[in-house]
Amino acid sequence: xxxxxxxxxxxxxxxxxxxxxxxxxxxxxxxxxxxxxxxxxxxxxxxxxxxxxxxxxxxxxxxxxxxxxxxxxxxxxxxxxxxxxxxxxxxxxxxxxxxxxxxxxxxxxx
Amino acid sequence: xxxxxxxxxxxxxxxxxxxxxxxxxxxxxxxxxxxxxxxxxxxxxxxxxxxxxxxxxxxxxxxxxxxxxxxxxxxxxxxxxxxxxxxxxxxxxxxxxxxxxxxxxxxxxxxxx
Numbered sequence: 001x002x003x004x005x006x007x008x009x010x011x012x013x014x015x016x017x018x019x020x021x022x023x024x025x026x027x028x029x030x031x032x033x034x035x036x037x038x039x040x041x042x043x044x045x046x047x048x049x050x051x052x053x054x055x056x057x058x059x060x061x062x063x064x065x066x067x068x069x070x071x072x073x074x075x076x077x078x079x080x081x082x083x084x085x086x087x088x089x090x091x092x093x094x095x096x097x098x099x100x101x102x103x104x105x106x107x108x109x110x
Numbered sequence: 111x112x113x114x115x116x117x118x119x120x121x122x123x124x125x126x127x128x129x130x131x132x133x134x135x136x137x138x139x140x141x142x143x144x145x146x147x148x149x150x151x152x153x154x155x156x157x158x159x160x161x162x163x164x165x166x167x168x169x170x171x172x173x174x175x176x177x178x179x180x181x182x183x184x185x186x187x188x189x190x191x192x193x194x195x196x197x198x199x200x201x202x203x204x205x206x207x208x209x210x211x212x213x214x215x216x217x218x219x220x221x222x223x
Contacts, residue, residue, distance in 0.1 A: 043215035044154075044198070090153055098144065099200070099211045101153040 002027035004102035006091050012108045019064075019078040021105050023091030026072065031093040033074040035066055036101075038088040050074060081109045114201050114214035122220045129186040131217050133199030136180070142202040143175055143182045148216065149195045158184060189221045 003026045013019060025031050035047040046059045048066035056066050063082060067075045074091055086109045091102040113136045123129045131145075142161055146154035160166045160173040160182065172185040182201075186193055199214040 044213045046210075049210070088151075094211070098142075098156060098159060100156065104153045106151075 002031075002093070002095075002100065004091060004093055004100060006089075006102040006105050008105060009103065010106045010108075012110060013081050014110055015083055016080045019076070019081050019085070019107070021076040021089055021091075021107075023074040023076075023102055024072055025074075025093045028072070028093065028095070030071055031095070033068065034092040034094070034099070035074065035076050036090040036092060038090065040087070044090070048076070083109050085109050114199055114212050116197075116199050116214040116217045118215055119218040120220050121217055122222055123189050125189060125191060125221055125223050127189050129189045129193065129219055129221070131184040131186075131197050131199075131219065133182045133184075133214055134180055135182070135199075135201045135212075137201070137203045137212075138177075138180065140177075140180075140201045140203045143173070144200040144202075144211070145171075145173060145182075145184045146198040146200060146213075147193075147195045148198060154198055186219075189219075191221045191223050194219055194221045 005024045007022055033050045036044045037047055038044050048056055048058055050056045050068045053068050053071055064078050086107055089105045089107055092099050115134050145158040147157045148154040158171050158173040160175045163175050163177055166173045170187045174183045196216040196218045198216045200211045202211050
C-alpha cells in the first residue's frame, strides 16, 4: 500500500529564516505530487503540483518554491519566511482518481 | 473559475441523528467527487468517493450525487461524537492535464452527546 511521509511534524521559525519541508511517497511510482497550505480555520490552498521529476507548476505566486529531485520526493522551500507563511502544510499524492494526504507539517513563523 | 462551495457551519446535530452535509460545484464536466474528514490538527482522510449519479453507501455514510443539479451530499446516519470534524468536499474535473482536485472550504460538524 502507498504511504506518504512528511517531516518535520512541527516547526517554529523566525521571520526571514529559510525553510525546507520534505515529503516522500512509498509504494507507488511516478505519482502526481502536491503541496497545499491550510491557514488556521481556512480551506486548502494548492501551492505546487508536480507530474514528474523536475516538472513543477506553481498555483500561487509567493516566496515559496518547490523541487522534485527524485520520483517520490517533493520538497517545499523558502529563502526568507514571512509571518503569512504560517499554516499547516500538506503534501499529497494522487493515483488515477483519488488524492491522499500526508500527516502534515505545522509551521509557525514568529 | 472552477469552484466548490459548502456551508461553513458549524452544523450541530444530537448524537444518533442524521447529519446532512451539502456541496455544490460550478464545473459541469466534473466527473469525480470526494468527501474528506479532517479532525482538528490532522490531515484530511478520504471517507467517500462517488463517480455516478445516485447514492453510494458505506456503513453509516451515504454519498449522493446529482450531476444535473451539480450537487453532492454526504449523509451520516446514527451520528457519533467521534464524527465531529470538518468535512471537505472535493471535485476532479475533466480536461486537466493532471489530477487537479478542487476543494471546498469545509463544513464543521459537531455531534452533541
